[in-house]
Amino acid sequence: MTATSTLVTGADRRGQRSTRRVEPIYYVFLLPTLALFTLAITVPAVMGIFFSFTDSIGIGSWNLIGFTNYIALFSDPAILQSYLFTIGFSIATVIVVNVAAFLLAVGLTSRIRFRTGLRAVFVIPMVISGIIIAYVFNFLFSNSLPAAGAALGVPFLETSLLANPDLAWIAIVIVTAWQAIPGTLLIYIAGLLSVPGDVYEAADLDGASKTQQLLRITLPLVAGYVVINVILGFKGFLNAYDIIVGLTNGGPGTATRSVAMTIIAGFNGGDYAYQMANATIFFLVAVAISILQLSLTRGRNQIS
Template sequence: MAVPPPVPPAASAAPSAARRRRVEPLYYWFLLPTLVLFTGLVLVPAVVGVFYSFTDYVGFGSWKFTGLTNYVALFSDPSIWDSYKFTLGFALVTVVLAQAVALGLALGLTSRIRFLTTLRSIFVIPMVVSGIVVAYVFNYLFSNSLPSLASSVGFGPLEESILGNPDLAWIAIVIVSAWQTIPGALLIYIAGLLSIPGELYEAASIDGASAWRRFRSITLPLVSGYLVINTILGVKGYLNAYDIIVGLTDGGPGTATYSVAKTIFLGYTGGDYAYQMANATVFFVLTVAVSLLQLLATRGRGLRLS
């Protein structure tokens, strides 16, 4: 009986998957400048800063190791705790406000309305303006225009600038920070909404679903991944808030609006280099932890992490 010829093993498994998809050396040369710049301008300074956080270095001159002294002092410093409480509270309130407004605007700017392209262009203008410029403009509005308008209509609570009120100054920072960052989130939401097949809405309408039901059962689940991205980017940006605070209140009244970033920067220029490097290290770990918690909390909810 004739023996059938052996079947070739699929051309040797496509030459071992094209030899594991060999990468052209040229690509590494394109990657090299970025790696060099990142290492020299980010990684090395960060490692040096962490090293000095275990010393008494003031930014120049000699130094000596002090171990965990700076870190122990951080956790017993009321001003450091106040800056963390303000920063975390400000970031939480601002990210909720910004995401709600951005998603609402995105829903409007993806509907069938007139002048759609013009409106989209107008709403993204704030993201191209420098934060410090935006802050100074709003500083004038909160300090002059708004009190004058409130006085003319007899609205007492706003006749004085809220920037001078320790209990209200944070509200101005929230408003201005959200105003500047909403356009970036808006563009991401628009991209997400435009990726949803229109047939889903048509089928839901035929079944008698209301606008709220369509939003809750179709829109929100399908843009949840974009919501996660915007939230993570927003929290990261708000935790590092600096220019808006400098232009609006400069940390005042008193120290009511001192963010962690402003506290660290003032320490650099005030002779507390090592102490504030310890603060910066703790803040970096906290920021990474918050981002990881956000990713873990949203795993499997519209965002692939692999």
């Protein structure tokens, strides 16, 4: 009888919580933010999607043309080239950033001297503007590195990577990775510090080498952090713009023009509706990656 009364009381309390009136103060904080989000993001996005079905140049009159812009996108070599470059660049940069950041994280969480100070040093690139970083490296790739190559007698380095349409993307990957590694590094450090030390002590007792511990203990236990860094990094690199502008401005020719650069250049060149269709496709790609991220990272917060 007592158990039944307890169950009834618990059900009554849950019912009271579910029907409890929301305090008006919560709406005071919610509604202004919701209004600003709607006016600044939702409304422009809906308008942009609508104009992607028109022949608008951004001003003046326009006519509905249906899916003409979208059909043209899939047969435009410049658009296809920008997507190929952006996706290829994103994949290469994700690999470089995650490998470098993980190895640095392993080193900075080991028993070395000055590891706290070194962590602060490695985080510095994250707080510097991307365009400033790009201009500095532009000078290095265009002047300092060729001069060093000429002095050392290395023909490969005597010409700037930025002037080579087949190699310019390597310079972009290097600079982008240099700025992106710190943020990824911090996530990996958090993941490595969450691994219990008892696990490594047991592995030492079993005679496992450091390499075996890294491959069979550390990597499996921080797999969730790897997935998060890979997906977030890929999403971020898809939007690459400022570093590319500062390094190559999409050149040589259009060899390093990203999707973001193509869209913005089209807006300024009178292809408003056409590039709005491109932006809509790009948005759908980002949404698909976000859904992938949610599916891959669901439940990963339980790894620690």
